[in-house]
Amino acid sequence: MQIMLSRNADVAKQRTEAMRLAQERMEVMRSYTGIASGPAVPLAWQDLDTVENDPANPIASTYSNTVFSRSWIVEGAPQDALRPVSVTVAWVDRAGEPQSITLTSVISNTDPVRVGALGVAVPADGNVRQPENRNINIPVAARELDEGKKSVYQFKPDLAMVFNNTTGLVVERCTTLVSDAAYSGGTAGCVPFEAAIVSGFVTGAVLPTGTPPAGSLPTLPSGINTDDVIGTSGQPISCVYAVAKNQNTGENLAGAHYYLCVVPIDATSGWSGRLLLGGVPTTANDKVCRIQFELGAGLSDNQRNIQPYVNVETSLDNQNYFIDNSSGDTCTPPTPPFSGATLVVHQDCRASAATAADCPGSADNTPLQ
Numbered sequence: 001m002q003i004m005l006s007r008n009a010d011v012a013k014q015r016t017e018a019m020r021l022a023q024e025r026m027e028v029m030r031s032y033t034g035i036a037s038g039p040a041v042p043l044a045w046q047d048l049d050t051v052e053n054d055p056a057n058p059i060a061s062t063y064s065n066t067v068f069s070r071s072w073i074v075e076g077a078p079q080d081a082l083r084p085v086s087v088t089v090a091w092v093d094r095a096g097e098p099q100s101i102t103l104t105s106v107i108s109n110t111d112p113v114r115v116g117a118l119g120v121a122v123p124a125d126g127n128v129r130q131p132e133n134r135n136i137n138i139p140v141a142a143r144e145l146d147e148g149k150k151s152v153y154q155f156k157p158d159l160a161m162v163f164n165n166t167t168g169l170v171v172e173r174c175t176t177l178v179s180d181a182a183y184s185g186g187t188a189g190c191v192p193f194e195a196a197i198v199s200g201f202v203t204g205a206v207l208p209t210g211t212p213p214a215g216s217l218p219t220l221p222s223g224i225n226t227d228d229v230i231g232t233s234g235q236p237i238s239c240v241y242a243v244a245k246n247q248n249t250g251e252n253l254a255g256a257h258y259y260l261c262v263v264p265i266d267a268t269s270g271w272s273g274r275l276l277l278g279g280v281p282t283t284a285n286d287k288v289c290r291i292q293f294e295l296g297a298g299l300s301d302n303q304r305n306i307q308p309y310v311n312v313e314t315s316l317d318n319q320n321y322f323i324d325n326s327s328g329d330t331c332t333p334p335t336p337p338f339s340g341a342t343l344v345v346h347q348d349c350r351a352s353a354a355t356a357a358d359c360p361g362s363a364d365n366t367p368l369q
Helices: 002-030 112-119 180-184
Strands: 067-074 082-092 099-107 143-145 151-156 159-164 170-174 190-204 223-227 236-244 250-262 270-272 276-278 289-291 309-314 321-324 342-348
Touching: 002 067, 002 082, 002 099, 151 170, 159 190, 223 236, 223 250, 276 342, 321 342
Parallel strands: 190 321
Antiparallel strands: 067 082, 082 099, 143 151, 151 159, 159 170, 170 190, 190 250, 223 276, 236 250, 270 309, 289 321, 289 342
16 A cells, blocks of 8 residues: 555656646747747747657656656648647656656747737727737828827828728828818818728839939839739729838938838729839849748738739738849848748849830829829
């Protein structure tokens, strides 16, 4: 009897220690530091299943004269939003009997750069918002309107767009300077207007030789070409294209352009097609490279900047481009390279490869009006 009690106490201690080892490994896998592999990412989401047996095996017990063997299984695929995980710790007790415990859980595909959102109370509508308590796709300079339910972005004195703070979509078009009083009083010239925005930055070889005058637009490229876009119910697409500015100081950002397009939405299917940069020279080695986000973090193909876009019904931000003037067939990344994204040739405008369809001579969209 005494021997049996002693053995059971020993196994209980070992089971407690085995559970600690399983929980320890589970927390390590939950603490991945990036979605895609990279030199600065010790453990990436896409690498969770590359090791199944702990390289530290056998693991010596802290409290008894046994050793543990730890292994794990990660089911599903890297593109899944959730992946089942099980961690097993096995050992042999002092009577020679095999023992094991298995801990199971599910790990979420959530980009670590967004974990701050987990500390924010989720609104009743379930939409976790970004800074300014509104959808991240709304321009930073947009001003709060209608007691925080909407935001207004004044493009010019006689044109403004009103956004829904939750969806990030354009819901009204106004033809005056929109003040709170004018909007609430119905005198701002606002009418219902369904549209989404697409915005992003253009970097790389964007500046001509020398420094342009403050506020002027460099000549490469000249703007956005939307010839390829369909599904806008016959309404024109309007874009702005300019030197990017520091949102805090208003100063120009060296080597960067910013664009924003207002795209009317077809109520039945959304819009589809490619956005192209117009005015890129076709007499040298220029290539327009799409900055395409890696698979993961719950992003759709449209949000990842995979083109042609298909049935877009929401606003898209961070649809960025990089102009490369190396002579090769592929895009040469800058130093340091873009994190969590790859460069994909979007428009090959080299003298040896350029076509009018891929490298339009100018922007064709209707100026905001």
